[in-house]
Amino acid sequence: AQSVTQPDIHITVSEGASLELRCNYSYGATPYLFWYVQSPGQGLQLLLKYFSGDTLVQGIKGFEAEFKRSQSSFNLRKPSVHWSDAAEYFCAVGPHQAGTALIFGKGTTLSVSS
Amino acid sequence: KAGVTQTPRYLIKTRGQQVTLSCSPISGHRSVSWYQQTPGQGLQFLFEYFSETQRNKGNFPGRFSGRQFSNSRSEMNVSTLELGDSALYLCASSGKLAGENNEQFFGPGTRLTVL
Numbered sequence: 122a123q124s125v126t127q128p129d130i131h132i133t134v135s136e137g138a139s140l141e142l143r144c145n146y147s148y149g150a151t152p153y154l155f156w157y158v159q160s161p162g163q164g165l166q167l168l169l170k171y172f173s174g175d176t177l178v179q180g181i182k183g184f185e186a187e188f189k190r191s192q193s194s195f196n197l198r199k200p201s202v203h204w205s206d207a208a209e210y211f212c213a214v215g216p217h218q219a220g221t222a223l224i225f226g227k228g229t230t231l232s233v234s235s
Numbered sequence: 236k237a238g239v240t241q242t243p244r245y246l247i248k249t250r251g252q253q254v255t256l257s258c259s260p261i262s263g264h265r266s267v268s269w270y271q272q273t274p275g276q277g278l279q280f281l282f283e284y285f286s287e288t289q290r291n292k293g294n295f296p297g298r299f300s301g302r303q304f305s306n307s308r309s310e311m312n313v314s315t316l317e318l319g320d321s322a323l324y325l326c327a328s329s330g331k332l333a334g335e336n337n338e339q340f341f342g343p344g345t346r347l348t349v350l
């Protein structure tokens with residue numbers, strides 16, 4: 122079955138510390154992988170995506186993610202967290218064809234302490 | 236470039252009523268997808284429209300329906316509302332052309348509360 126697992130429901134990180142959010146997927150075909158961020162009461166903003174090529178992808182707001190096919194993982198990282206990064210983060214997987222349903226993980230809530 | 240817009244942003248209804256939500260995709264995008272987000276179930280795919288045709292459908296009852304107009308704007312309708320329909324309904328647009336990369340851009344959502 123196709124699925125996305127985000128093992129950490131809630132993570133607290135000190136401001137200025139590094140961050141890694143985990144994402145594992147199960148998908149039969151070559152996947153497209155995404156990380157979205159959602160602030161309270163808002164929609165989803167795309168942070169970064171992996172379609173093909175270089176397995177280390179850079180996104181907005183200083184985020185990056187690494188695709189590891191052997192581990193079926195697509196972990197999100199940031200070297201130094203800012204208080205404004207506090208939000209909920211979703212990993213998603215989907216096929217290459219436009220308009221096809223994305224499968225989302227349950228999300229990880231990030232809190233930033235001062 | 237304007238993003239995806241959804242109206243209304245907030246809606247309160249009572250059980251048994253019906254509701255219509257609207258979504259305007261990014262200019263030039265022809266695919267519109269709808270998702271339901273709840274604390275318990277997370278983000279779940281409802282359906283997707285492309286060029287006024289429903290191409291994909293998630294596992295939701297027939298009370299949930301949608302349509303797309305020639306200008307790519309989309310509406311979704313929920314009839315006979317139940318308490319469990321309370322959720323954030325997100326619309327996403329993608330794909331200027333069929334087969335284009337599946338990068339979806341989301342609107343701010345409509346928060347539906349059923350009393």
